[in-house]
Amino acid sequence: MRRTVRAALALALVLSAAGSASASAGTPKRWVMGYYVGYQRNLMPANEIDWGAMTHIVVGPVNPRANGALDTAFDIDNTAGPAMAKDIAKRAKAHSVVPLLMIGGAGEHDNFLAAAKNHLSTLVHNLAKVMNKFGYRGLDLDWEPINASDQQYVTELVNRLRGKVPNAVLTMPVLPITKTFAHVASFYGKIAKKLDRISVMTYGMAGPYQGWRTWHSSALQDATASMPSAVNINVTQFEKAGVPAAKLGVGTGFYGTCWTGGVTGPRQDIGDSTVAADDNAMSYTTIMSSYYQASAYHYDSKAQAPYLGFTSPHGPQNCTFVSYENARSIEAKARWAKAQGLGALIVWTVNQGHNLGAPAGHRDVLLAKAKHAFGA
Numbered sequence: 405m406r407r408t409v410r411a412a413l414a415l416a417l418v419l420s421a422a423g424s425a426s427a428s429a430g431t432p433k434r435w436v437m438g439y440y441v442g443y444q445r446n447l448m449p450a451n452e453i454d455w456g457a458m459t460h461i462v463v464g465p466v467n468p469r470a471n472g473a474l475d476t477a478f479d480i481d482n483t484a485g486p487a488m489a490k491d492i493a494k495r496a497k498a499h500s501v502v503p504l505l506m507i508g509g510a511g512e513h514d515n516f517l518a519a520a521k522n523h524l525s526t527l528v529h530n531l532a533k534v535m536n537k538f539g540y541r542g543l544d545l546d547w548e549p550i551n552a553s554d555q556q557y558v559t560e561l562v563n564r565l566r567g568k569v570p571n572a573v574l575t576m577p578v579l580p581i582t583k584t585f586a587h588v589a590s591f592y593g594k595i596a597k598k599l600d601r602i603s604v605m606t607y608g609m610a611g612p613y614q615g616w617r618t619w620h621s622s623a624l625q626d627a628t629a630s631m632p633s634a635v636n637i638n639v640t641q642f643e644k645a646g647v648p649a650a651k652l653g654v655g656t657g658f659y660g661t662c663w664t665g666g667v668t669g670p671r672q673d674i675g676d677s678t679v680a681a682d683d684n685a686m687s688y689t690t691i692m693s694s695y696y697q698a699s700a701y702h703y704d705s706k707a708q709a710p711y712l713g714f715t716s717p718h719g720p721q722n723c724t725f726v727s728y729e730n731a732r733s734i735e736a737k738a739r740w741a742k743a744q745g746l747g748a749l750i751v752w753t754v755n756q757g758h759n760l761g762a763p764a765g766h767r768d769v770l771l772a773k774a775k776h777a778f779g780a
Contacts, residue, residue, distance in 0.1 A: 436749050437460040438754035452761075460504055462544045462750075463492050465508065469515055493539035502542065503540045503541055508546040508547055520561045528565055541573055552589065562574065562576075574600055583632035587641070588642050593645045608683065609621060612678045615630065617671055649746055654750070659688060659728070668714065669702065670707065695723060711725065711728070712726040713725055737749075738774050
């Protein structure tokens, strides 16, 4: 995850792309996990977090270093970062929301691998220490991508953590697959036995890739050979690999994808068009304030995804096609996931869907919709 998420997902999309001891009594069987990152803290101050719309909040990033140490600046600094993390954990527990620490993310693969491969004991010790010191109840292990050669080290890390902190909540977000490269390794079914949730990051799943046509960033369904990404095919393939539905989650992105170069919607020839902006620059709040026009709005009922199409460049990023998620698509995705018996809906990031300063009840429309449609 993090700000370079699309690059990591692009790599996966083009190239391949029994309950644990931590499950506590009273934990809802369907989780809404909202990611809150330090570098977007100004978009959503801690005192405006909608605690009633989440079961879990994942705060990060905490980045492994190659020697097993941890960077706990949370992309802020070494004083304000930990202070933010401790404050959010305290607030979460006061509202009966489970706080988890996000470990790693896009761009952190090499350090994560080096630490797990060469300094595993140090890494496990430091993860347990930071989790307890900051007041968290679990860890979200964001190792991406998980290459075939990484799997033994991921397994060893999870096993050691489960032994070190047996009552901790352990979760893992993973990169999505496509219809073209649909294989999911049996590793995921095996590691799921030690984890509380495995959630597929089903957002940012389109781009100007060779052989593709323009497509939605998070289509629920209707994937084809030239538009090969969708939520439903990911669920099917991860379940075939042995991940139980009750431990499987899917993702919703509170940001959009800005295409430039003349394309105006999905299912079009890409030509010279490209993606000019996505995560961070194209938050849902920004889309609604700087891009949305009723005349440009469309809803693809086959894919269950909205989009904006413009005949001329529009907004700060000169978009002609904006793929994003709204209340209607999130409700469709959440209800579908609920019907499939899935265990989690993850949100990247809650910060980007927040309407800063709006009256209570109107600040987090997407998050509220996700909880209402998917929650118990």
